[in-house]
Amino acid sequence: MTDTAEMVVQDISLWAELLVAVMAFTGAGLTLLGNIGLVRLKNFYDRVHAPTLGATLGAGFILIASIVHFWVAGQPVLTGVLIAVFMTLTTPVTLVMLARSAVYRDRNEGRPDVPKDA
Amino acid sequence: MILQSVIDITLMTAQAMMGLAMVLAAWRIIIGPRAQDRILGLDTLYVNALLSIVVFCIRVNSAIYMEAALIIGLLGFTATVALARFLMRGEVIE
Numbered sequence: 001m002t003d004t005a006e007m008v009v010q011d012i013s014l015w016a017e018l019l020v021a022v023m024a025f026t027g028a029g030l031t032l033l034g035n036i037g038l039v040r041l042k043n044f045y046d047r048v049h050a051p052t053l054g055a056t057l058g059a060g061f062i063l064i065a066s067i068v069h070f071w072v073a074g075q076p077v078l079t080g081v082l083i084a085v086f087m088t089l090t091t092p093v094t095l096v097m098l099a100r101s102a103v104y105r106d107r108n109e110g111r112p113d114v115p116k117d118a
Numbered sequence: 119m120i121l122q123s124v125i126d127i128t129l130m131t132a133q134a135m136m137g138l139a140m141v142l143a144a145w146r147i148i149i150g151p152r153a154q155d156r157i158l159g160l161d162t163l164y165v166n167a168l169l170s171i172v173v174f175c176i177r178v179n180s181a182i183y184m185e186a187a188l189i190i191g192l193l194g195f196t197a198t199v200a201l202a203r204f205l206m207r208g209e210v211i212e
Contacts, residue, residue: 020125022128079188
């Protein structure tokens with residue numbers, strides 16, 4: 001009986017591991033897609049959008065995968081939750097500050113492709 | 119176990135994709151063309167490094183490197199905010 005119960009537990013954790021692997025793969029694929037956009041897009045104001053795909057959805061998939069994995073493995077999951085909360089808070093702040101400083105610089109130099117007023 | 123090897127190959131591929139993403143972000147840092155593009159590349163590079171460490175933690179089944187990922191997130195946020203402020207004002211602390 002115990003052998004069967006252990007086998008069932010191992011089977012469940014193996015399927016959970018498959019879910020974890022697929023989610024990590026999806027997150028890594030989305031991050032790679034965002035980075036391809038970062039290299040390929042032509043304008044800074046287009047490029048600033050691309051890596052947010054990795055910073056939001058890719059990070060979400062990978063961090064949920066890590067939380068599920070360490071939950072099933074019985075290890076602490078608090079760090080993954082902290083990273084997820086922190087990245088959700090900081091990514092918009094950094095990118096908005098960067099875009100605003102880029103707009104400020106471009107207006108100072110009088111570039112034509114910048115909007116006059118936001 | 120075929121399921122175990124599928125899991126291993128999937129996680130390995132995910133890690134290779136994160137490595138390729140880091141190469142692309144480093145390429146954007148190198149080619150620029152302006153300072154804000156380089157800062158955007160640096161921001162992307164540290165996010166990729168953080169996620170790459172998390173995927174590595176899943177692969178080796180050990181949570182001790184997650185603190186390193188958290189600290190990369192904290193320091194990278196500070197670095198990007200300071201650099202964006204430097205671009206706008208010409209100095210970080212007035």
